[in-house]
Amino acid sequence: MPARTDNRVVIDAPFETVWDLTNDVASWPSLFTEYASAEILAENPDSVRFRLTTVPDPDGSVWSWVSERFPDKENRSVTAHRIETGPFDYLRLRWDYREVAGGVELRWRQEFQVRPGSPFDDAAMTERLNRTSGEQMQHIKAVIESRVTSGGHA
Template structure:
């Protein structure tokens, strides 16, 4: 049997930041969605800070793909090795590593290496994977450089918060209200238009026009992953003041009812704050304004979900829909 055609690539970048800072950013896979442009959602499935299994949803050549990887983390060597455990066609296998090497001039050289093969050794599929790896690697290294070089001020730019509404009704119906976002223009006062496509089971891509209190509208685009216990999302077209916006809708059953919660994580663009709030505006004011605007829309959505579910006229689940989808 002929040997499988395995392609090897390395991508490199010099970053004006300590190797330890870069290692921590790469090691924290849960932070990848608001760090790396291609990553929609990433999470640790099991393991610890030395060996872990992770699952990732990310863009590859414009398509949202998902895979499961095993990672070995070595903080002393500032190195992370990975191997895809469950790949998605056309990828047959994928391994690689991140290394952070201090350079002589005080900067750090970050090397992202990949070794991969295509299903059936298909030349067109191997070329497709090569393009995806090249595009994503260049994007991820550029994002890593941008975040790391402004890392001392990152805490001021990063904003995370949540809002919860208690729904006294079936959890599945609260979930369905959020999943059936194509109905939001009929159900929510702040949604003027929403276009939904579902390129794969559990993957939603949406274009939404949101109406502000002053009557103006702005357009955002998002990708959502509908998991059995929650719906996670990433905005891919953002308002100018945001560099990244990710979030989740979760539904926890309690003794009093279902705690439906909207979670947000935002990275602000400091340079865009004056245009939003005026030339003398501070980052703290921008954080408060973004928190108020996003929180108001989330609470409105959750309150409308609560009212519909508790009225007994909430969305019904059926085969192929709902939390078990």
């Protein structure tokens, strides 16, 4: 049975702004606090393959992996998966965008299974992903809302 997370945030900004900023993978280091770099490896109208590298964690470890995203603006969703799975047997993500009172609800769902022998299990990773997703979503919300109010991207 796969492990799952499901997190949401409402961003007070127009859909186009939220979509454009959250799907500009190359700019993710300015949108997320956990990424030091995002390198685009391949891009076409239907997908983007990229390498993310994290900032050092409290232990000084830096993590890097390749993922691929498939944005579907018409259906206001993005599916993604890790190509280099690291400690996971697999990790699949889905982002959904829905206009609601107060802005755009951004919903992240992750489905994964931790590889046997990893230093943590599905439950520990679920707790970590729920915590860090919430932190990152709040940061993304603040960055986008700040840009909208300052006229940086509306």
